[in-house]
Amino acid sequence: MTINGVDDQIAAVRAFNRFYTRKLGVLDQHLGQSPFSLSEARVLYELAHRDDASAKEIGNELGLDPGYLSRIVQSFDEQGLITRTPLPADRRQYQLSLTAKGRQAFAKLNLGSQNEVAAMLARLSAGDAARLTQAMATIQAVLEQRRSQPASVVLRSHRVGDMGWVISKQGAAYAADYGWDISYEALVAEICAQFIKSYDAAREHCWIAELNGEPVGSVFLVKATDEIAKLRLLQVEKKARGLGVGRVLVEQCIRGARERGYKRMTLWTQSILVAARGIYKSAGFELVATKPHHSFGHDLVGETWEMDL
Template sequence: MPIDGTDDAIAAVRAFNRFYTRKLGVLDQHLGKSPFSLSEARVLYELAQRDELAAKEIGNELGLDPGYLSRIVQSFDEKGLITRRPLPADRRQYQLSLTAKGRQAFTRLNLSSQNEVAAMLAQLSASDASRLTQAMATIESVLEQRRTQPAAFMLRSHRVGDMGWVISRQGAAYAADYSWDISYEALVAEICAQFIRNYDAAREHCWIAEVGGEPVGSVFLVKATDEIAKLRLLQVEKKARGLGVGRALVEQCIQGARERGYSRMTLWTQSILVAARGIYKSAGFKLVATEPHHSFGQDLIGETWERDL
């Protein structure tokens, strides 16, 4: 029998769940000293991230009982936090949007939650905070990839040795595919070195895609300003293309930026990187500026893409 089916493994997971929920205080009647229960806060969060969600979509994504969700929606409506309008395709279903009052309520709740987590992290050393967030990312990637990602690959947080792999594979891949010279490898090395030296777990992250335990792709989330996150160094190995790795890395980076409190995201790419540009466009990025330049031994057209979060 596999280890995840043993009594010891089951007991360990249940014990961790009890510890984790107690530590974060989600067993309290209200979340973050707010007037909202945990389930209400989760619904409010989903509405704040995406406009005009159908109530049924929220219920499916959060696993909420339809009757319970209906009571939450009714309560939000009575408090003036949301607007409701019937879906054109099915007038029995409602499309929900936050009102200005609702967005103010979410902002207060989000800030309170961020402050509570920041206070918890402040008690840890920088190395322990990094270990904690990386362990959380590992738990998330192991459990989530079975539900939403193709079984062929998984995403995990960076660890010792990954930066060397990123530098080597980026340099080799762009030399082989686009004849870029070694100055590009030098640029990647500088970016990775800066990421390691200045790493802020609360604002930045790197995700590595793996197939069978072997790295096949990467993406970096770095701080541009307090409000703007930057996506950097997206790369997928040829043998892993077609699996949805690039799209999953970009979506994870966007979600990571939202969770870290950024309001906007930017990236810099080149016009010849057709596949990457397609992923960015489908993920909601818009081309906002272009500039010809000579870099990496080639004449290129640099592009800046942005999107709101």
């Protein structure tokens, strides 16, 4: 009886897996209209959400054959999508990072995937869509292994010297990650200077995140109108990414806006900033407008996100 029950469960899982992969179209050789195979897209996703991961780590995470992964990495390198740096401990292994071109390719792929899923959900009633996503959340919760708790993050108010740190780190990070030119650093400097000149302690604030006494992130709450607050200059250093620092900063900024009596909150970001967009969405922000523009040496798509407080 038990054996038959287990066999039935195995058959049910396998049947669902076949149905689900067929439904989402992931058995196709390429995803949608993109030039990437499913495995290539998975590698791109890992690189977009992990900083300086080694090829071996990604292979282990995705269960890819080393030879197959090596061909993917070589192809990405030839297309200018990644950089490869030999690991000091083992020169045969490489750290992989997306170039600005690679991040743009991922952003396009990610947007296409979002649109495909949105189209699928649009065919369902609101009730069925809710049942579907709740069932998916249940599956994930049951199967996901327990993860370690995020590192302890200490938030403090800004002090003398912090604005220079923010300007330097923002400029360097966006130049390295996305290839933005020095005009972005100039914009950050203007924002920081204006924040200090017109600082209203009752309506505005800057939080600096620290790990082990070292600054690793920042976020600004500034006044847009008497009722609308603006979130600006969210930044997390590479060494602290993946530890929940960005989420903690955004949640504190939202909490700070509510405490100061704002009714609504807004922010402006770019479509290629995938990790930040994910934090904003999970925190309750909604995308309300998009507009292409040419800034910081690149063609970008600016996005306005808002949320009621």
